Structures are given as structure tokens and as C-alpha cells.
Amino acid sequence: MxxxxxxxxxxxxxxxxxxxxxxxxxxxxxxxxxxxSEVTRGASRKEPAYLIEQDDGDQVLKSRSELTAD
Structure with a gap:
């Protein structure tokens, strides 16, 4: 998903x-x-990557498999 x-x-x-x-x-x-720092993620339609803004304002790059819905 x-x-x-x-x-x-x-x-x-x-x-x-x-x-x-x-x-x-x-x-x-x-x-x-x-x-x-350079951060790289492989991505595809089945396994997208996401740029995420944390609650403190910092940004991270994560793969779908690393994430859980809140």
C-alpha cells in the first residue's frame, strides 16, 4: 500500500x-x-520512496518498507 x-x-x-x-x-x-549528507533510496511503483518532514522540521528519505501508518 x-x-x-x-x-x-x-x-x-x-x-x-x-x-x-x-x-x-x-x-x-x-x-x-x-x-x-547525501541519502539515496531505490524506488519503484511497488516500493516507493518518500521524503518525510519530521515533527521537529528535519527531513528524512525512507522506503515504503521502513514505514508504518500513524
Whole structure:
């Protein structure tokens, strides 16, 4: 199941859970510079990648398989 822009999601981050909102989705390989580091995710229609804005304003790039709906 793909998420829509604006969907609230969560993912595991170490021993914790992080939360955020989807701001963009990708169905092809994508690279973004986030907090000074290049982050790349493979993506397809079956396994999209998502740019997510965290509750604190930072952005992360995650694959569909890493996410859970909030």
C-alpha cells in the first residue's frame, strides 16, 4: 500500500520511534542532500520512496518498507 502526500507515518529509529508527514513520493531512484549528507533510496511503483518532514522540521528519505501508518 502506497502512502499519499500528507499521510502521517512512523518508523523505527534505534530504540525509538520517529514520526513525520509525507511531503513527496518517488517511484524511481532518488538522492537528496539532507543535513549535509547525501541519502539515496531505490524506488519503484511497488516500493516507493518518500521524503518525510519530521515533527521537529528535519527531513528524512525512507522506503515504503521502513514505514508504518500513524
Amino acid at each position: 502506497a502512502f499519499r502526500t500528507g499521510s502521517k507515518v512512523s518508523w523505527k529509529w534505534g530504540a525509538h520511534t520517529a514520526h513525520g508527514k509525507i511531503v513527496e513520493s518517488f517511484t524511481e531512484k532518488v538522492t537528496r542532500t539532507l543535513k549535509g
